[in-house]
Amino acid sequence: xxxxxxxxxIIRHCDAYDPDRIRAIVREGLDTLGLSPHGRTxxxxxxxxxxxxxxxxxxxxxxxxxxxxxxxxxxxxxEELAVGERCGITVPTRLAFEGADYYPMFKRARVKHYxxxxxxxxxxxxxxPGRLRDYLFTPEPVARADFFVNCPKFKAHPxxxxxxxxxxxxxIQDDRHRLIDHDHRLDEKIADLQYIVQPxxxxxxxxxxxxxxMLTPKPKRLNLVILGNSQVATDAVCCRILGLDPRSVDHxxxxxxxxFGPVDLDAIDVLGDVTLDEARRRAEGFEVGLVRVExxxxxxxxxxxxxxxxxxxxxxxxxxxxxxxxxxxxEILRQFDASCDAKLKRIHVVFGxxxxxxxxxxxxxxxxxxxxxxxxxxxxxxxIKIESLYRDRSTKDPHEAKHDDIFVKMxxxxxxxxxxxxxxxPIRLAGCxxxxxxxxxxxxxxxxxxxxxxxxxxxWRFNKAYLAWRGSTAAQRLRGKPxxxxxxxxxxxxxxxxxxxxxxxxx
Ligand code: SF4
Numbered sequence: 196x197x198x199x200x201x202x203x204x205i206i207r208h209c210d211a212y213d214p215d216r217i218r219a220i221v222r223e224g225l226d227t228l229g230l231s232p233h234g235r236t237x238x239x240x241x242x243x244x245x246x247x248x249x250x251x252x253x254x255x256x257x258x259x260x261x262x263x264x265x266x267x268x269x270x271x272x273x274e275e276l277a278v279g280e281r282c283g284i285t286v287p288t289r290l291a292f293e294g295a296d297y298y299p300m301f302k303r304a305r306v307k308h309y310x311x312x313x314x315x316x317x318x319x320x321x322x323x324p325g326r327l328r329d330y331l332f333t334p335e336p337v338a339r340a341d342f343f344v345n346c347p348k349f350k351a352h353p354x355x356x357x358x359x360x361x362x363x364x365x366x367i368q369d370d371r372h373r374l375i376d377h378d379h380r381l382d383e384k385i386a387d388l389q390y391i392v393q394p395x396x397x398x399x400x401x402x403x404x405x406x407x408x409m410l411t412p413k414p415k416r417l418n419l420v421i422l423g424n425s426q427v428a429t430d431a432v433c434c435r436i437l438g439l440d441p442r443s444v445d446h447x448x449x450x451x452x453x454x455f456g457p458v459d460l461d462a463i464d465v466l467g468d469v470t471l472d473e474a475r476r477r478a479e480g481f482e483v484g485l486v487r488v489e490x491x492x493x494x495x496x497x498x499x500x501x502x503x504x505x506x507x508x509x510x511x512x513x514x515x516x517x518x519x520x521x522x523x524x525x526e527i528l529r530q531f532d533a534s535c536d537a538k539l540k541r542i543h544v545v546f547g548x549x550x551x552x553x554x555x556x557x558x559x560x561x562x563x564x565x566x567x568x569x570x571x572x573x574x575x576x577x578x579i580k581i582e583s584l585y586r587d588r589s590t591k592d593p594h595e596a597k598h599d600d601i602f603v604k605m606x607x608x609x610x611x612x613x614x615x616x617x618x619x620x621p622i623r624l625a626g627c628x629x630x631x632x633x634x635x636x637x638x639x640x641x642x643x644x645x646x647x648x649x650x651x652x653x654x655w656r657f658n659k660a661y662l663a664w665r666g667s668t669a670a671q672r673l674r675g676k677p678x679x680x681x682x683x684x685x686x687x688x689x690x691x692x693x694x695x696x697x698x699x700x701x702x
Pocket of ligand 1: 377378379504505513515516517518546547564565566567568626627628629
């Protein structure tokens, strides 16, 4: 795993989603970086969610098409050119690819594609100090890629401040593995994922960037294509464009401290036809920032209370887990139901070891979300005691991780809400984390808000993609192909090694 001794980051002007123009820019970038795609070349976009509800959340098809064209133009001995991704959990990647208009583009670009939740997952051993666990699972196409291209969207993220190239690695795990450690130590998880593979090329879609949020960002036109040969350096330059210190973003700081690349501008060659100052000018006022759940829901029908997660000595708030998930859940519902906020009845949601008051009236719902939620006190005139269900992460074995089916979840959440209504008791949602999808289902079950999965306009597309996904994995099982391949994969897991600078590089 080689890290360039002096990484290059190229900032280019591009004011249109024109595949030909993007192709020319990326081709020139490959030349400047001295890169030639070869062997199995895999491109990983950010397609967490797509149209019609999430038009600014994903790497645009035209951008990918330009990148793929440039890779083909500069390819050496190419065995395969492919695109792979796992979109937001529980939703079929097929649905996200369709909404992003990727399928016709794959045909035009003559590339293969992988839905990462439908391919075997292989085990990558880890041995670096400070790791969260000794191995991770990743989709086979990622583990066997000879030339890896990370192609994220330039976006803000309310749990990790930003999502550029390092954070895009959350999509190189399927649901069951992605959810492990997706909690208050999410930034460490992202840093650990870096040991799986490092991209030779980073190409960031910053033509229309996304500010404020992750699934429903506000579009912000930056008219930029950002290329690099080190993802720490590239993310660091993106932070500088926003006026952020890259060390203030934990996963960038950790990856830097572990040797994945520099964050200081004097250790990076910043090139291109747009200066850093000009890029900064274009990004002026770009909204980023971590937003606590209590603040986020101020003025709505949701009252949120958050105590510290386990290991409070590390952080007093679970930035990567349940509280952030409910912020995304409401954003999803607002996209599907314009009257969402008006339809919500007062609901109190409680996270972590909360010790303050919960001023709920007797007829208002109270929900304790996440394994680590615990509480003792009076709620709605009754004394209640909620015990923590949290299990230390060392007791969770990725070999044993199970997939949570969305329809099974829907049935169980609906039953829990109905039971709580009958007994007039608080609702407890277990899990670490409780996913965005499950919190969507909670808010739907506890109100008259439209269920996105059953929404007539969406249901046909969702069910078609869901059945194709489940059919594909069932067919593989019938053919005797294991979904999860145990035993360490021979590739990945190595510590980063800084390349020896070439003599001519000093000129
Ligand atoms: S249960 Fe939720 S809030 Fe608690 S540590 Fe896990 S992810 Fe964080």
